[in-house]
Every structure is written in structure tokens, then in C-alpha cells.
Amino acid sequence: MTQTEWDRDAVTEVIEQKKSMPGALLPILHGIQDRIGFIPEDAVPQIAKALNLSRAEVHGVISFYHYFRTTAPGKHTIRLCRAESCQAMNAESLETHVKARLGIDYHETTADGAFSLEPVYCLGNCACSPSMMIDHEVYGHVSPQSFDAIIDELKEVAA
Amino acid sequence: MITVYVPRDSSALGLGAERVANAIQLEAARRGTAIKLVRNGSRGLYWLEPLVEVVTPGGRVAYGPVRPGDVAGLFEAGFLEGKAHPLYQGLTEEIPYLKNQERLTFARVGITDPVCLEDYLAHGGYRGLRNALAMEPAAIVEEVTASGLRGRGGAAFPTGIKWKTVLNAPAGQKYVVCNADEGDSGTFSDRMIMEGDPFVLIEGMTIAGLAVGATRGYIYLRIEYPHAGVALNQAIEAALQAGYLGDDILGSGKRFQLEVRLGAGAYVCGEETALLESLEGKRGMVRFKPPLPAIEGLFGQPTVINNVISLASVPIILDKGGKYYADYGMGRSRGTLPLQLAGNVKRPGLIEKAFGMTLRELLYDYGGGSASGRPIRAVQVGGPLGSYMPESQFDTPLDYESFSAIWAVLGHGGVVVFDDTVDMAKMARYAMEFCALESCGKCTPCRIGSTRGVEVIDRIIDDRDRAKNLALLRDLGDTMLAGSLCALGGMTPYPVLSALNHFPEDFGEKSVAQVA
Numbered sequence: 001m002t003q004t005e006w007d008r009d010a011v012t013e014v015i016e017q018k019k020s021m022p023g024a025l026l027p028i029l030h031g032i033q034d035r036i037g038f039i040p041e042d043a044v045p046q047i048a049k050a051l052n053l054s055r056a057e058v059h060g061v062i063s064f065y066h067y068f069r070t071t072a073p074g075k076h077t078i079r080l081c082r083a084e085s086c087q088a089m090n091a092e093s094l095e096t097h098v099k100a101r102l103g104i105d106y107h108e109t110t111a112d113g114a115f116s117l118e119p120v121y122c123l124g125n126c127a128c129s130p131s132m133m134i135d136h137e138v139y140g141h142v143s144p145q146s147f148d149a150i151i152d153e154l155k156e157v158a159a
Numbered sequence: 160m161i162t163v164y165v166p167r168d169s170s171a172l173g174l175g176a177e178r179v180a181n182a183i184q185l186e187a188a189r190r191g192t193a194i195k196l197v198r199n200g201s202r203g204l205y206w207l208e209p210l211v212e213v214v215t216p217g218g219r220v221a222y223g224p225v226r227p228g229d230v231a232g233l234f235e236a237g238f239l240e241g242k243a244h245p246l247y248q249g250l251t252e253e254i255p256y257l258k259n260q261e262r263l264t265f266a267r268v269g270i271t272d273p274v275c276l277e278d279y280l281a282h283g284g285y286r287g288l289r290n291a292l293a294m295e296p297a298a299i300v301e302e303v304t305a306s307g308l309r310g311r312g313g314a315a316f317p318t319g320i321k322w323k324t325v326l327n328a329p330a331g332q333k334y335v336v337c338n339a340d341e342g343d344s345g346t347f348s349d350r351m352i353m354e355g356d357p358f359v360l361i362e363g364m365t366i367a368g369l370a371v372g373a374t375r376g377y378i379y380l381r382i383e384y385p386h387a388g389v390a391l392n393q394a395i396e397a398a399l400q401a402g403y404l405g406d407d408i409l410g411s412g413k414r415f416q417l418e419v420r421l422g423a424g425a426y427v428c429g430e431e432t433a434l435l436e437s438l439e440g441k442r443g444m445v446r447f448k449p450p451l452p453a454i455e456g457l458f459g460q461p462t463v464i465n466n467v468i469s470l471a472s473v474p475i476i477l478d479k480g481g482k483y484y485a486d487y488g489m490g491r492s493r494g495t496l497p498l499q500l501a502g503n504v505k506r507p508g509l510i511e512k513a514f515g516m517t518l519r520e521l522l523y524d525y526g527g528g529s530a531s532g533r534p535i536r537a538v539q540v541g542g543p544l545g546s547y548m549p550e551s552q553f554d555t556p557l558d559y560e561s562f563s564a565i566w567a568v569l570g571h572g573g574v575v576v577f578d579d580t581v582d583m584a585k586m587a588r589y590a591m592e593f594c595a596l597e598s599c600g601k602c603t604p605c606r607i608g609s610t611r612g613v614e615v616i617d618r619i620i621d622d623r624d625r626a627k628n629l630a631l632l633r634d635l636g637d638t639m640l641a642g643s644l645c646a647l648g649g650m651t652p653y654p655v656l657s658a659l660n661h662f663p664e665d666f667g668e669k670s671v672a673q674v675a
Contacts, residue, residue: 026437
């Protein structure tokens with residue numbers, strides 16, 4: 001496996017800034033993922049050393065939480081809600097459309113690196129189901145048509 | 160100058176509230192009309208979002224749902240004077256959905272600017288804290304006990320008793336932790352409070368700190384709620400600047416520090432001991448109880464851990480007295496419950512009412528029936544670990560005891576509506592699948608049982624040895640119910656077996672009607 005290039009200074013900075021907080025590991029992992037988009041596996045020894053933990057412990061925490069990822073995400077991350085309220089409002093057919101439109105399954109990234117797709121179990125937007133989140137924005141009443149329009153707009157901004 | 164309100168609530172934003180707000184600013188500037196635009200929380204009338212309100216001499220007038228393209232027409236029709244328009248909804252407070260509610264915890268949500276401390280104070284904010292500062296800790300606990308408040312996260316444990324245990328636990332450092340990991344599908348009341356009135360949660364936590372002698376608080380917020388995080392941090396900063404938090408609260412010499420910490424997408428961290436593990440920087444593995452968190456909680460110290468709504472209900476209890484709060488409700492369910500109506504329903508939203516209304520009133524009088532226009536077939540109350548309820552149970556009053564009597568739970572007050580196109584065997588399978596995905600893995604019934612459960616339901620759906628597998632599913636349900644460490648494995652049988660019991664025809668069995 002080839003190693004992805006990542007910003008070592010940013011990781012060091014986050015660790016130094018947060019390592020003395022009580023229960024610092026999650027804030028550090030969030031900080032790293034916020035800065036560089038993911039938590040590189042070869043950053044684990046440095047995190048472990050700073051917190052006096054074993055590498056296994058740090059790896060165990062990263063792998064426990066669905067939100068943390070160890071590979072670079074696409075430019076935008078789409079989180080599609082699969083929970084009950086959205087299911088009651090046809091989320092399943094939306095899911096089929098989204099996967100077909102992007103040409104990827106959950107936990108994958110489009111070949112052009114534009115979008116990653118992740119399932120999510122409730123965004124607290126259940127009064128406006130079906131829902132999704134793109135990066136930090138929530139979208140309600142999502143239909144196949146509105147999904148396509150949102151995706152096209154994001155692609156235009158990028159182009 | 161005319162004041163216009165456009166919500167900053169994330170569901171309203173998800174329907175275009177930001178673009179509506181921008182369009183209103185632009186149109187006002189184009190016409191040379193000076194307006195004051197306030198970004199409020201949501202009133203919780205979600206079928207009308209984005210709901211724009213205009214302050215008129217007669218009161219606040221509502222228009223909704225407003226799209227950016229409607230804005231020019233609204234100005235043309237004279238909405239700044241509260242004039243008629245196809246989106247006109249009349250005086251906001253007179254909309255029956257809102258008017259018939261009993262909003263105690265949600266008293267300010269949708270009314271105030273959520274991050275403006277002056278607005279909070281002008282609407283009765285921090286009166287509870289002022290009272291609490293003049294009281295002995297035991298007296299504060301006594302007031303909360305008298306209110307009858309029970310944990311609104313779902314477990315319904317009496318809040319006052321929990322606080323008393325922490326108060327009486329000797330320790331150098333105690334903590335107040337807010338469980339803001341609202342992961343149940345169909346629930347959004349915590350989010351609405353944190354986005355729409357974050358000060359009420361901060362005030363509630365500060366009072367909890369005074370009551371039990373805790374000087375540090377954490378809000379464990381789920382990562383899926385970024386807007387709530389922004390609002391909370393703005394409000395914490397404002398409270399700190401004004402002396403409502405920090406080393407000398409309002410000159411009393413009392414201390415309370417508050418910090419927001421983020422979860423990372425693990426549903427099980429809504430379980431209180433898993434949450435504490437996560438706050439300590441570990442995997443969210445459920446702890447054995449005892450010891451209770453009240454004795455050995457965060458970092459091994461006595462800890463009050465309560466849900467957002469429980470803590471946000473404390474300020475009004477300390478302001479108006481425990482009796483005032485306890486005068487609402489029925490039986491052993493005192494006060495109000497903010498219900499969240501979601502899924503396939505015509506008028507979804509937030510309905511805060513005293514305990515005791517029936518499910519049917521909620522679904523039809525408030526909800527207006529299904530969104531699709533088809534008959535409502537099933538309702539899941541209390542999140543993904545709550546029972547599915549058929550039409551024959553819709554007359555059940557919404558209170559803790561009435562629900563547990565029919566093997567159902569109120570939980571955090573989420574209600575998800577399904578029409579007659581729902582396949583209940585599929586929903587039962589999903590409940591097991593969800594448990595398998597989210598299990599922390601510590602206990603076997605949950606970790607293995609959920610995976611086996613998916614397989615058993617698949618065999619039932621495929622009609623392979625149906626009778627044998629149905630018996631096996633019930634047996635597995637018993638094992639999970641009795642043998643799991645926490646509610647995740649222990650309550651997954653609720654949606655699974657309630658679906659089987661009430662909708663056997665979806666599992667290839669004779670229907671309840673056919674058996675009768």
C-alpha cells in the first residue's frame with residue numbers, strides 16, 4: 001500500500017494544542033480530521049506517544065467511531081440518512097438513485113474525487129425527511145431531482 | 160424599523176432558510192426599506208418552514224413555507240405590514256398547532272434570538288439561576304424532586320434522586336455531563352433547544368452544578384449537529400463574558416466551567432456509561448453498573464449525567480417552583496413532554512404537551528394524518544428501540560406507565576409514522592441490522608444476537624423453516640432482553656417482536672384479525 005502524503009505539521013500542531021485536555025484523544029482525532037480530512041494510519045504512533053497510550057489503543061478508538069476515517073475523503077462528503085423516519089418517506093428509493101447517480105456504494109469515493117458517500121443514522125431532521133448532509137449542511141425533503149440539482153451546483157462551483 | 164424573523168434552525172436551513180434570509184435583505188435594500196432581520200430558532204411547525212415572521216402592532220404574523228422566489232411577491236403584497244398573501248398564516252401564536260401546546264421547556268424557542276443574552280434575559284431567562292444562588296444545594300435538589308421531573312432521554316429515572324446521590328457523594332471534583340447525543344430516529348427536540356435556546360441548557364447545567372457541588376460541565380454533542388455546536392459555543396462565550404459562567408457566577412463566589420465535546424457517530428454513546436468512556440477519550444464501550452455514574456462517573460468521580468431536555472427543564476422549575484411544573488401531567492408522569500412528530504405525517508413538528516394526550520390526538524389532530532394521504536398503519540414511538548404500535552393502540556395516553564403496560568416505550572418522545580405501504584418484516588430486520596452496526600461489542604446477546612437476528616429474519620422472509628425460525632426469533636428476543644448489558648441489545652426486541660406481534664401477516668403468519 002502506498003502511503004498518502006499528509007501535512008505532518010498540522011498533525012503535530014493539533015496534538016500539541018490539545019494533548020493536555022482531560023480525555024484528549026477524541027478532540028485530537030477531530031482536530032486532525034478537521035484539518036486534513038482524515039486520520040492517517042501512520043500518524044497513530046505520534047498520537048499514541050503524546051498521550052502515553054499504546055498504538056493499539058489509539059487504533060481501537062479510531063476504528064470504533066463511524067465518523068473517523070483513515071483514508072482521504074472526496075472533495076465533498078455526502079451523508080445519506082438511512083434511519084426509520086427517512087425510510088417512511090422513501091429514503092430507500094432515494095438511496096438507489098444516489099448510488100446510481102454517483103456510481104459508488106457507501107464508504108466509497110467517486111473516481112474524480114468529487115464525492116464520498118457515507119450512510120448516517122439520523123440527522124435530527126426527521127420532520128423534513130428524507131434527509132442528507134453534505135459536509136456541514138443539512139438538506140431536507142430530498143428527492144432524486146433535488147439531489148441531482150444540488151450535486152450539479154456543487155460541481156459547477158468546483159469547475 | 161420593522162423586525163423580520165427567519166429561523167437559523169438546521170431543518171429550516173435544510174429547506175433554504177439562508178437563501179430566504181438573503182433574498183429578504185436584498186429585496187429590502189433594493190426598495191430602500193430598513194428592516195431588522197433576526198435569526199430565531201424554529202417554532203417547530205416544520206411543514207411551514209422556512210417560516211418567516213414579521214412583527215406588527217397586533218403581534219407576530221407568520222408566512223410559510225417561504226421559498227426565495229416568493230420574497231419579491233411578499234414585499235409586493237405588503238407582508239411587512241402583515242398583509243394578506245397566499246403564504247399568510249395569520250398571527251403565529253394563534254396557529255392552533257402552536258396555540259394548543261403547553262410550552263414550558265420550549266417557552267422561548269422560535270421567539271428569541273438564540274445567541275442573544277439580552278433577549279434571553281428579557282424573556283425570563285436566568286431567573287431560575289438567581290433563585291438557585293440564594294438556596295442551599297439540598298433545597299435545589301428538593302425543588303427538582305418536587306417537580307417530579309424524570310429523565311427525558313428515555314429512561315425516565317427521577318432527576319431529583321439522581322442529583323441527591325451526587326450531592327451526598329463525597330469527592331474533590333464532581334461533574335455535570337449533558338447527554339446531547341440525540342441519536343434516535345424521529346427525535347430532534349434536543350437539537351431544537353440547543354439551536355433555538357442554548358442559554359436554557361447552559362442555565363440548567365449551571366443550576367445542576369450548584370445543586371450537587373460540581374464545578375465542571377461537559378456537553379457531549381453528536382457530530383451530526385454542527386449548527387447546535389455553533390450556537391452553544393456562542394452562548395457559552397456570552398454567558399462567560401456576562402458572569403453567568405466562570406469562576407465567580409454573578410458575584411456569588413461559585414464556580415462553573417462548561418465545555419462542548421463532540422461525539423463521532425456512535426449511537427451507543429447515547430448510553431450514559433458509553434458516553435462517559437467516550438468523553439474520557441476511549442472507545443464507547445458500555446460499563447457494568449454498579450457503580451452508578453452518580454457515584455463513579457466521569458474520570459471516576461461523582462457525575463450528574465442528564466439529557467438535554469431534562470436539564471433544559473430545570474430553569475423553569477427553579478423559577479416557578481417544583482409544584483408549578485408538577486401540576487402538569489398525569490399519574491407518575493409529571494410536567495410536559497416535548498413530542499416530536501416525524502416520518503410520513505402531514506404536519507410534522509414539535510409538540511410540547513402535558514403528559515396524557517392520546518397518540519391518536521397527536522397523529523390526527525396535530526399531525527393531520529399521513530403525508531401520503533394513505534392510512535397510517537404503524538407508528539414507532541421512542542426511537543429505534545421503541546415498539547411499533549398498530550392502530551388498535553392509538554388511544555393509549557402518552558405517559559410512561561400507560562406505554563409500559565402495553566410493552567411500548569415513550570423514550571425521548573419521538574414518533575415516526577408509517578403508512579400502509581410499510582413492510583413490517585423489513586422494519587424488524589432493520590432494527591436488528593441497526594443493533595449489529597451500533598453494538599459496542601461488550602456483551603454477547605447484543606454483539607452476536609443482533610447478527611443472528613438479521614439472519615433469522617432473512618430466513619423467515621424467504622420462507623425457509625418459517626415456524627422453526629419464528630420460534631427461534633422469539634427465543635433470541637428473550638435472550639437479548641434479559642441478557643444484554645444496556646438498552647441497545649436489551650431493547651432491540653421491542654421493535655422486532657412488536658412488529659411480529661402486531662403485524663404477523665408481514666412475516667407470513669395469519670393476521671391478528673384472521674386469528675380472531
